[in-house]
Amino acid sequence: MIPMPRPIFQKYVAPIRAEDYPIGTVAESGVLLSGSADWRRERPVFNADLCTGCLKCYLACPDGAVVREGKKVVLDERFCKGCGICAVECRLKAIRMAAERE
Amino acid sequence: MSGSSKTPISPRSLPEEEFFIGHKACAGCGGSLAVRLALKVTGPRSLVAVPAGCMSAVGFLYPQMSFSCNAIISTFAGTASMLSGMAAGARALGWRDVKVVGFAGDGGTADIGLQALSGAIDRRERILYICYDNEGYMNTGVQKSGLTPPGARTTTTPVGSTMRGSSGPKKNMFEIVAANGIAYAATASVGYPQDYLDKVARAASVDGTAYIQVLSPCPTGWGVPSHETTRIAREAVDCGLWVLGEYADGKHILNRDPGTFAPAAEHLRTQGRFKHLTDEDVARVERDRDEQWKKIRDHWLR
Numbered sequence: 001m002i003p004m005p006r007p008i009f010q011k012y013v014a015p016i017r018a019e020d021y022p023i024g025t026v027a028e029s030g031v032l033l034s035g036s037a038d039w040r041r042e043r044p045v046f047n048a049d050l051c052t053g054c055l056k057c058y059l060a061c062p063d064g065a066v067v068r069e070g071k072k073v074v075l076d077e078r079f080c081k082g083c084g085i086c087a088v089e090c091r092l093k094a095i096r097m098a099a100e101r102e
Numbered sequence: 103m104s105g106s107s108k109t110p111i112s113p114r115s116l117p118e119e120e121f122f123i124g125h126k127a128c129a130g131c132g133g134s135l136a137v138r139l140a141l142k143v144t145g146p147r148s149l150v151a152v153p154a155g156c157m158s159a160v161g162f163l164y165p166q167m168s169f170s171c172n173a174i175i176s177t178f179a180g181t182a183s184m185l186s187g188m189a190a191g192a193r194a195l196g197w198r199d200v201k202v203v204g205f206a207g208d209g210g211t212a213d214i215g216l217q218a219l220s221g222a223i224d225r226r227e228r229i230l231y232i233c234y235d236n237e238g239y240m241n242t243g244v245q246k247s248g249l250t251p252p253g254a255r256t257t258t259t260p261v262g263s264t265m266r267g268s269s270g271p272k273k274n275m276f277e278i279v280a281a282n283g284i285a286y287a288a289t290a291s292v293g294y295p296q297d298y299l300d301k302v303a304r305a306a307s308v309d310g311t312a313y314i315q316v317l318s319p320c321p322t323g324w325g326v327p328s329h330e331t332t333r334i335a336r337e338a339v340d341c342g343l344w345v346l347g348e349y350a351d352g353k354h355i356l357n358r359d360p361g362t363f364a365p366a367a368e369h370l371r372t373q374g375r376f377k378h379l380t381d382e383d384v385a386r387v388e389r390d391r392d393e394q395w396k397k398i399r400d401h402w403l404r
Contacts, residue, residue, distance in 0.1 A: 007120065007124060007170070027164050027167055029171060030171075031166065032166055032167075055113035059299075060135070062127065063125075063138075064123040068114070081129035082129060083329055084329030085331055085332055089332055
């Protein structure tokens with residue numbers, strides 16, 4: 001397993017020769033080509049002034065898109081699908097959902 | 103005693119790495135949250151088995167492999183038997199630091215995989231079996247499972263003039279595994295993540311089979327907005343419709359008694375699958391709930 005503080009995307013190389021194909025149905029774990037950013041219609045916007053770092057949003061994100069940074073959180077927008085759970089969970093209203101495209 | 107474990111788990115103590123990320127689950131998926139949080143506790147040396155179901159459909163999209171630990175898709179019926187084999191393999195290789203964890207949906211647990219699970223409990227396999235309960239076969243398009251609650255609309259239990267959603271009771275998997283003499287069992291909810299994390303930690307350190315059933319709302323199948331997942335999972339507990347409990351050393355333990363219950367009518371009718379329920383239907387749900395709670399309050403430890 002590759003240690004993955006934050007995952008990086010790999011480029012897919014299409015198999016050309018027979019030996020390029022995987023043997024059996026086994027593949028390397030943790031290989032990511034894409035996130036889910038293009039699913040999103042709204043994005044969470046974090047207000048660091050209101051955030052106390054309680055991490056309720058971090059524990060509620062199904063996509064691992066909320067990342068702890070120092071005592072607060074930041075968004076890894078590559079993985080955020082815009083579900084809005086983090087904004088519901090934030091008791092301090094430090095997260096609001098904003099339209100992805102104005 | 104609320105899901106206590108030897109080493110306290112806090113959101114800060116969890117590892118930075120994500121072990122289930124980049125999956126293609128629907129926005130707001132409760133099941134994927136249950137998997138993500140559990141793997142944060144069991145860590146990089148988890149050996150995971152996932153049967154047919156949402157989590158295998160969204161997690162293994164070759165070459166996109168969303169599990170960053172070892173993970174394998176089992177047969178639908180064979181989650182617990184594959185976990186047993188993986189545990190035996192790890193023993194044979196002398197891998198002592200691994201955690202063998204399975205994530206099966208409610209259909210793969212209560213219907214299709216029940217026999218293999220019962221067998222594993224009987225053999226006292228040292229495995230952790232997590233059932234992410236979204237109360238239906240959501241991956242295939244919302245069909246009724248043995249864990250679909252009464253009254254819920256699914257594509258196989260529609261609402262019309264002759265049928266008003268699922269008619270049977272929800273199978274009590276917690277009591278079933280307890281009756282199998284399991285070493286540790288617990289119910290949890292993604293709406294109470296700290297309680298869930300503590301239970302995963304405790305389950306992973308038990309010498310024997312452990313089972314956790316975690317309520318994991320499915321916005322798509324339940325007919326709720328994607329941002330409602332955790333709130334509705336919490337509300338189910340507060341309404342008394344989902345019990346947070348543990349079974350260990352042959353004893354039932356109640357982790358959370360809401361005292362007076364939050365109103366069930368509002369909780370149910372905000373979900374598309376229950377919006378057809380009449381006042382009489384809701385009263386029946388509340389009556390069943392009160393009966394269940396009477397037994398729990400009389401017999402379970404606090």
